[in-house]
Amino acid sequence: QIPDSFPATAQRPEYIPNRISDPNYVRIFDTTLRDGEQSPGASLTSKEKVDIARQLSKLGVDIIEAGFPAASKDDFKAVKQIAMEVGNAVDKDGYVPVICGLSRCNEKDIRTAWEAVKYAKRPRIHTFIATSPIHLEYKLRKSKEQVIEIARSMVKFARSLGCEDVEFSPEDAGRSDREFLYQILGEVIKAGATTLNIPDTVGYTAPTEFGQLIADIKSNTPGIENVIISTHCQNDLGLSTANTIEVFHYLFCSTWGTCRLRQVEVTVNGIGERAGNAALEEVVMALKCRGEQVFGGLHTGINIKHISMTSKMVEEYTGLHVQPHKAIVGANAFAHESGIHQDGMLKHKGTYEIISPEDIGFERSNEAGIVLGNLGVLYFTCVMLFVYAQKHNLILQPAPWHSGRHALRQRLGELGYELQDEQLENIFWRFKAIAEQKKRVTDADLRALVSDEVFQP
Numbered sequence: 001q002i003p004d005s006f007p008a009t010a011q012r013p014e015y016i017p018n019r020i021s022d023p024n025y026v027r028i029f030d031t032t033l034r035d036g037e038q039s040p041g042a043s044l045t046s047k048e049k050v051d052i053a054r055q056l057s058k059l060g061v062d063i064i065e066a067g068f069p070a071a072s073k074d075d076f077k078a079v080k081q082i083a084m085e086v087g088n089a090v091d092k093d094g095y096v097p098v099i100c101g102l103s104r105c106n107e108k109d110i111r112t113a114w115e116a117v118k119y120a121k122r123p124r125i126h127t128f129i130a131t132s133p134i135h136l137e138y139k140l141r142k143s144k145e146q147v148i149e150i151a152r153s154m155v156k157f158a159r160s161l162g163c164e165d166v167e168f169s170p171e172d173a174g175r176s177d178r179e180f181l182y183q184i185l186g187e188v189i190k191a192g193a194t195t196l197n198i199p200d201t202v203g204y205t206a207p208t209e210f211g212q213l214i215a216d217i218k219s220n221t222p223g224i225e226n227v228i229i230s231t232h233c234q235n236d237l238g239l240s241t242a243n244t245i246e247v248f249h250y251l252f253c254s255t256w257g258t259c260r261l262r263q264v265e266v267t268v269n270g271i272g273e274r275a276g277n278a279a280l281e282e283v284v285m286a287l288k289c290r291g292e293q294v295f296g297g298l299h300t301g302i303n304i305k306h307i308s309m310t311s312k313m314v315e316e317y318t319g320l321h322v323q324p325h326k327a328i329v330g331a332n333a334f335a336h337e338s339g340i341h342q343d344g345m346l347k348h349k350g351t352y353e354i355i356s357p358e359d360i361g362f363e364r365s366n367e368a369g370i371v372l373g374n375l376g377v378l379y380f381t382c383v384m385l386f387v388y389a390q391k392h393n394l395i396l397q398p399a400p401w402h403s404g405r406h407a408l409r410q411r412l413g414e415l416g417y418e419l420q421d422e423q424l425e426n427i428f429w430r431f432k433a434i435a436e437q438k439k440r441v442t443d444a445d446l447r448a449l450v451s452d453e454v455f456q457p
């Protein structure tokens with residue numbers, strides 16, 4: 001017998017750490033193992049999924065979307081194993097992540113998802129159905145009324161299985177009709193949904209538009225004050241992080257103080273369908289760096305020192321390489337190549353870094369992230385500096401050239417070589433000649449240069 005309605009209460013309060021009741025707390029819902037694994041070219045074994053889930057728990061994510069249990073036997077197995085293991089590993093502060101399984105809006109999917117997640121201390125079913133005109137007409141071939149009825153009855157069905165935490169997503173919300181969204185969301189709230197996730201499924205919206213969409217949903221959906229609102233932004237126009245962050249602005253800032261938009265969906269390294277999703281590390285670090293000044297003190301529970309390790313693990317297991325200039329976790333994110341930047345870095349790291357790489361567990365090859373690079377960059381820098389100095393009537397110091405030597409001396413020192421000025425001078429010109437030919441001068445090149453200079457007969 002399915003009851004008519006369910007209270008939208010917080011489930012299993014004993015495992016919900018105090019941090020969740022903090023009004024400025026933003027829940028991080030990680031979907032690396034579900035949307036992330038849908039990336040072309042990525043596929044993970046059950047063991048790899050469990051390893052990543054353990055790492056996500058160490059990272060402190062609030063909700064792990066562990067997979068789509070009805071999609072395959074392997075997916076079911078992995079989600080169940082994650083629910084049993086990671087979903088029961090309560091830490092000393094009482095924290096254990098919610099383990100979530102995705103399902104379409106049908107009884108078979110929902111039952112399968114429940115069978116997989118129910119072993120967790122905090123299980124969640126996430127069910128979705130499309131709401132945009134193009135999906136209704138071509139994919140579902142259903143009317144709005146039919147879709148509302150399916151969504152309402154399936155959320156109710158999920159609650160009837162004993163699941164106290166049900167998330168609902170109107171797929172392609174970014175291109176859906178507003179009035180229809182208010183209506184369907186109002187109905188699923190009545191049916192017992194506890195989180196409403198608003199996906200920009202095809203990454204179509206611009207930041208102000210997406211922010212306004214969430215604000216309108218918040219203002220017009222009956223019963224919304226009793227549930228958590230969430231965002232899920234895809235990256236087709238490269239706007240996923242900007243869209244997610246924009247919503248903080250609209251809803252988390254002071255005038256919206258009591259709003260319950262408190263969840264963002266993200267993936268490690270931003271992997272996911274097509275161009276991927278909002279990247280966990282970008283959203284988290286934006287709040288960490290600017291939360292106080294720009295977003296009214298909003299913060300997450302992420303242990304940022306595990307960010308780099310988690311990124312590397314996901315990169316290695318999925319085989320999806322992180323582009324070198326990727327924000328926060330790219331190999332170049334803390335590397336400095338031009339002479340002026342190197343000079344600044346050697347004087348004070350804050351000149352060119354807003355994040356300390358050690359804080360996110362990033363290990364760089366030398367203390368100031370100095371990359372010994374090509375002469376062209378150095379030359380260009382000097383010319384620009386010269387032009388600037390002329391224009392502004394400044395007296396030009398030979399700092400950029402010195403910074404090249406300075407950086408070289410510093411790196412050689414780190415490699416254990418203390419050279420006389422004359423030796424350094426000789427090596428410096430040969431180093432530049434190599435730098436002109438190669439993109440990067442490696443430590444092995446430097447050792448060879450020193451060995452030629454110091455040990456030549």
Ligand code: KIV
Binds near residue numbers: 171200202
């Ligand atoms: O992009 C999307 O719409 C989704 C939903 C299932 C949340 O991944």
